[in-house]
Amino acid sequence: MKIAICIKQVPGSNELTMDQEKGILQREDGRVKMNPYDLVAIETALQIKEKYKEVVITSFSMGPKRAREVILSSYAMGVDQGVLITDPKFIGSDVYATALTLSKGISLNEEFDIVICGRQTTDGDTGQVGPAIAEHLGIPHIYGVIAIDKIEEKHIFLSQQIENKKISLRVKMPCVLVISKEAYIPRLPSLKLKLEAKKKKIKIMSFEDLNDSDIRKFGLEGSPTQVEKIYFPNKSKKETLLSGNANVIVDAIIERLKGEKLI
Amino acid sequence: MVSELIKPFDTRYEEYLRDESKMDGKASGISFPRTKEEVVTIVNQMINTSTSITVQGGKTGICGGAVPSEGHILNLSYLNKVIDSFETENGRFVKVEAGLMLSELHKYLNKVDKTYFWPPDPTEDSATIGGILATNAQGICRYFYGDTKQYVEEIKLIDGYGKERIIRRGERIVNEHKCLLESGGTLVVDTALLKLPQDIDLIDIYLGSEGMYGIIVEATLKLIARPKEVWGISFFFEEQENIFGFVEAFMHTSYNEDEAVVAAVEYLDKSTLKHIHVLKKDVTKLRELPDVDEKFVGMVYIELHGNQEEHIEIIAEKIMELASHFQEDDTSTWALSGFEEIEKLRAFRHAAPESMNRALDQVKLLDSRIIKLATDIAMENMTFKELVTKYQQTALEKGINIAIHGHVAGNQLHVDLLPENYEEYITGKKLVKDWVICAVKRGGQAFSEYGVGKIKKALYQLSLSEEELGNMRHIKKVFDTNGILNPGNMLD
Numbered sequence: 001m002k003i004a005i006c007i008k009q010v011p012g013s014n015e016l017t018m019d020q021e022k023g024i025l026q027r028e029d030g031r032v033k034m035n036p037y038d039l040v041a042i043e044t045a046l047q048i049k050e051k052y053k054e055v056v057i058t059s060f061s062m063g064p065k066r067a068r069e070v071i072l073s074s075y076a077m078g079v080d081q082g083v084l085i086t087d088p089k090f091i092g093s094d095v096y097a098t099a100l101t102l103s104k105g106i107s108l109n110e111e112f113d114i115v116i117c118g119r120q121t122t123d124g125d126t127g128q129v130g131p132a133i134a135e136h137l138g139i140p141h142i143y144g145v146i147a148i149d150k151i152e153e154k155h156i157f158l159s160q161q162i163e164n165k166k167i168s169l170r171v172k173m174p175c176v177l178v179i180s181k182e183a184y185i186p187r188l189p190s191l192k193l194k195l196e197a198k199k200k201k202i203k204i205m206s207f208e209d210l211n212d213s214d215i216r217k218f219g220l221e222g223s224p225t226q227v228e229k230i231y232f233p234n235k236s237k238k239e240t241l242l243s244g245n246a247n248v249i250v251d252a253i254i255e256r257l258k259g260e261k262l263i
Numbered sequence: 264m265v266s267e268l269i270k271p272f273d274t275r276y277e278e279y280l281r282d283e284s285k286m287d288g289k290a291s292g293i294s295f296p297r298t299k300e301e302v303v304t305i306v307n308q309m310i311n312t313s314t315s316i317t318v319q320g321g322k323t324g325i326c327g328g329a330v331p332s333e334g335h336i337l338n339l340s341y342l343n344k345v346i347d348s349f350e351t352e353n354g355r356f357v358k359v360e361a362g363l364m365l366s367e368l369h370k371y372l373n374k375v376d377k378t379y380f381w382p383p384d385p386t387e388d389s390a391t392i393g394g395i396l397a398t399n400a401q402g403i404c405r406y407f408y409g410d411t412k413q414y415v416e417e418i419k420l421i422d423g424y425g426k427e428r429i430i431r432r433g434e435r436i437v438n439e440h441k442c443l444l445e446s447g448g449t450l451v452v453d454t455a456l457l458k459l460p461q462d463i464d465l466i467d468i469y470l471g472s473e474g475m476y477g478i479i480v481e482a483t484l485k486l487i488a489r490p491k492e493v494w495g496i497s498f499f500f501e502e503q504e505n506i507f508g509f510v511e512a513f514m515h516t517s518y519n520e521d522e523a524v525v526a527a528v529e530y531l532d533k534s535t536l537k538h539i540h541v542l543k544k545d546v547t548k549l550r551e552l553p554d555v556d557e558k559f560v561g562m563v564y565i566e567l568h569g570n571q572e573e574h575i576e577i578i579a580e581k582i583m584e585l586a587s588h589f590q591e592d593d594t595s596t597w598a599l600s601g602f603e604e605i606e607k608l609r610a611f612r613h614a615a616p617e618s619m620n621r622a623l624d625q626v627k628l629l630d631s632r633i634i635k636l637a638t639d640i641a642m643e644n645m646t647f648k649e650l651v652t653k654y655q656q657t658a659l660e661k662g663i664n665i666a667i668h669g670h671v672a673g674n675q676l677h678v679d680l681l682p683e684n685y686e687e688y689i690t691g692k693k694l695v696k697d698w699v700i701c702a703v704k705r706g707g708q709a710f711s712e713y714g715v716g717k718i719k720k721a722l723y724q725l726s727l728s729e730e731e732l733g734n735m736r737h738i739k740k741v742f743d744t745n746g747i748l749n750p751g752n753m754l755d
Contacts, residue, residue: 012603033603036551076598185553188607191496191583191598195576243275 001055001151003045004112006102006133007038007074009067010123034070037118039077039186041179044148045116046078046187052151056080058109062090062101068202075197076189083109087206092220095124099132101218104210107137109203114156115176119144130178141176142169146183265308268301269294269335279336282322283387283620284635284718285627288330290317297341299360299419299427299480306478306747307425309335315750318474320391321364324398325620325635326716328473332751339393342480345371355379355486356416361393361479368392372486379486382408386613393479398714399471403527403612404566406672412470414485420469420477423743428477435465442468450741453734468738473714474749476742490568492523494575495605497597498586499559505589506530506561507648510671512585513563514647520577523569529612530676532651533560534666538618539611546617548610556595563671564612566605575600615668619679626682633688635718636680638695641673642707650674657698663691675711699726715753723753 012031042059049055059074061067062085071082085105093101106115115137117130134141142160149168150157160167161180207218216222242249257263270276272290280288291314296302309316315334322329339362346358348371355376359368366388372380384402385395394400396418399411408414417431428445435442442450442465452468454461459468469476500506510530518525531539536555543549555562565582569575579598587593599605619637626633642650651667654676658665664683669676678698680691699709703726715723724732732754739746739754 012601031601031603033601185551187553188597189599190594191579191596192593194598194600195580195583198576241275 001048001052001114002110002112003048003055003057004106004110004115005038005041005045005057005059005074005079006106006115006117006129007042007059007061007070008035008118008121009033009061009063009070010035010121032066032069034073035118035121035123037120037122037179037181038070039118040181040184041116041118042074042077042079043184043186044145044177044179045114047184048114048148048151049078058083058112060085060102060105062086062093062098062105071202072197072200073189075200076194077187078190078193081200081203083203083205085205085210089207089215090219092223093218094223094225095126095128095132096224097218097222098124099129100136100222101210102129103133103136104212105205106133108205108209108211111174113173115139115174117176117178119178119180127178130176134176137174137176139174139176140171141178142171143178144180145177146180148177265304268296268305269308272336276336279319279322279338280331282319282327282329283325284327284330284716285620285623286327286330286634286717287631288317288327288332290331290336291334293336293338295338295341299342299421302337302339302342302421302478302480303425303427305335305337306421310423310425310745310747313745313747315747316478317749317751318393318397318478320362320394320397321387321389323387323390323394324714324716325616325637326714326718327634328398328714328716328749328752329394330717332717334750337478339391339478339480343367343391346481348375348486353416356483357381357486358417358481358483359392360481361391361396363392364388365390365392365395368484378489380489381484381486382414383411386616392482392484396470396479396482397472397474398712400714401712403529403564403609403670404568406528406670407524407526407568408487412467414487415466415470415482416485417483418466418469418479419481420479422477423745423747427480430466430469432464432466437461437463437465437468444741448741451734451737453730456728456731456734473716473753475739475753476748478748490526491570492568492572492575492600493526493602493605494567494579494598494600495608496565496567496579496582497608497611498563498565498590499555499592499595500561500563500589501558501591503560503651505591506563507646507651509563509586509589510647512588513582514671516581516585518578518581520574521569522571523567523574523578525565525578526568527564527566528671529564530647530651530668530671531562531564531612531615532667534664534681535615535618535668536562538622538666539614542614542618542621546614548607549614552607552611559595564608572600612668615666616677616679619666619681622679622681626684630685630688632685633682636682636688636691636695637713638678638698639669639675639711639713640678640698640702640707640709641675641711642702642705643673644706645674647671647674650676654678654698657694661690661694663687663694673711675708677713696722696725702726717751720751720753 009032012033045057057079059079059082120127131141146161147159242252276293317331319329319338342360342362344360348357385400437452567575664681666679682688682691699722702709709726
């Protein structure tokens with residue numbers, strides 16, 4: 001069985017800078033980390049590998065050259081091989097162009113049985129890349145997967161959480177699974193695998209490798225999303241001091257919660 | 264003006280009667296000054312009315328130092344600004360107010376210049392800089408970066424006369440047991456008796472004195488270049504003997520490689536791992552970490568700092584090779600790199616004292632007389648194995664549950680006693696006393712990091728000779744004749 005996972009390097013903190021002119025996040029400076037939602041995608045793939053025979057996991061990341069760090073991190077968790085899709089031509093990609101680029105990279109490598117994505121990223125935050133990859137690949141996707149229950153020759157049995165309902169599904173492979181953060185607690189990289197990771201190869205793909213010479217489909221030009229303005233939400237801090245005995249304070253808190261429609 | 268600053272104590276301020284020691288205190292008034300001038304005004308008012316002052320910062324201490332036994336609470340949490348950051352020929356510095364939280368200092372430094380940092384890193388990042396300096400709190404990276412004191416260049420404080428003093432490093436040095444003060448007076452410091460360096464700097468007498476000699480209101484902190492690369496590695500062991508073997512072998516080998524160094528070596532025993540597991544359910548940061556398998560009886564956390572990852576990797580490989588002789592499962596070791604990522608492992612290590620405080624909260628619900636029972640004895644002249652075994656055996660004999668975590672270097676281990684009722688608490692208190700007496704007899708340092716405060720005062724005084732106490736009281740008298748500052752702590 002062949003599993004592809006999509007992972008992304010995201011800013012390490014919430015203090016981001018924006019290119020107001022282009023309407024994109026500036027990622028060159030500052031610390032970076034693996035998108036935490038993608039760690040759950042990796043864990044899902046690793047759990048499948050531990051349970052079933054002959055599973056090969058390949059991680060795909062689209063980003064600058066330094067995004068190779070997230071591929072190495074995936075190796076340190078137990079992923080077998082990795083592909084970095086990197087080219088200055090991809091800068092400024094929105095969700096549509098990102099999904100297109102990733103889907104091209106995935107389809108040009110192997111015939112994967114399962115493509116696994118995290119639910120969203122902590123920077124772009126759209127939650128749409130997984131489903132969009134499925135559209136580009138022409139295969140079904142399942143959103144909100146909380147457990148892989150069983151895998152048979154052509155089908156995967158899984159649990160999906162939609163609001164308060166848990167649904168059991170049988171899905172024909174190949175398919176894209178978008179994993180909920182609550183599905184699994186991701187393992188931490190092991191020292192042994194982390195040290196071995198540096199010695200493993202990463203396949204690099206650029207625009208020229210995608211078998212599509214129409215640059216208008218990629219990067220900023222291929223991104224239909226128009227960002228008009230980027231700004232931080234106003235932060236307002238209001239403190240109210242409640243006084244009185246415990247009963248009075250409890251009543252006041254309950255009233256306040258009711259007022260805010262929280263209870 | 265004064266009446267606006269000083270508020271009579273009422274139930275709104277009850278939370279200020281306790282700190283993490285879970286001791287309860289009492290007070291007649293409270294103030295939250297926002298400038299050092301306001302501190303001077305308040306202190307002078309207290310001198311005029313002969314009211315004692317208990318100084319508070321983040322209230323993260325576990326020895327009751329910030330718990331008022333009477334009088335006025337001077338809470339410095341609003342005196343929390345970064346005043347300036349600057350560079351001189353002596354290096355890079357940041358000047359801050361005493362009530363600034365460590366977490367805010369980190370945020371500030373991350374924002375203005377990520378290439379420098381202040382090395383002391385006590386567990387509680389809600390601790391204030393003033394509190395850290397008053398207790399000389401250290402943190403896990405003391406192993407490489409050394410004592411907190413060397414990262415303090417200047418302090419501004421208000422003494423027991425209500426006067427502002429500026430103490431700069433290098434300006435006033437003890438010479439033949441005497442130090443001339445800017446007031447013209449002489450401070451007698453018997454360095455041999457107090458086991459202090461012969462030529463100790465006056466600033467180092469203030470630092471770690473728990474506010475007995477003055478109220479620190481500002482500090483100039485020395486920054487150093489931040490390592491470009493950091494790794495955190497957590498080794499888990501299934502047999503206690505294997506932990507002892509690993510630690511023994513590790514501490515007898517030098518692992519430094521060019522500019523890469525071992526910055527921290529920390530130990531967490533099985534009981535601590537168990538308590539962290541309980542805490543994990545309620546703490547988001549910990550919930551994101553995988554469970555530790557119950558088969559493990561302990562963990563050793565090692566942090567590597569350097570400027571090139573290749574050098575760190577060489578050290579990591581050597582340590583992994585060593586660990587492979589003692590670990591049953593070499594894939595169980597957690598390893599993360601980068602400042603953002605290792606925060607996960609640091610959160611786990613930091614959860615050790617937090618989980619103990621949570622356990623104490625539960626017991627205190629059953630009997631409010633129970634307060635924190637913990638030691639921070641440093642016993643360099645025993646092996647790690649001897650020390651851990653001694654703690655475990657004596658606790659077992661007395662029927663008291665304990666949890667051990669702390670710094671492997673210098674055998675500076677924190678032992679938390681976990682009584683289940685008041686009887687066990689009393690037994691535990693006696694056990695702590697036995698350990699302290701034993702440590703003093705064997706040349707150990709009985710109070711290394713937590714401070715003394717009110718909870719350990721009796722034990723602290725027991726560990727000192729009359730002459731030592733006499734000299735310390737002389738110092739107190741010089742700076743605070745009327746004993747107005749922090750009564751009930753340390754020397755009283």
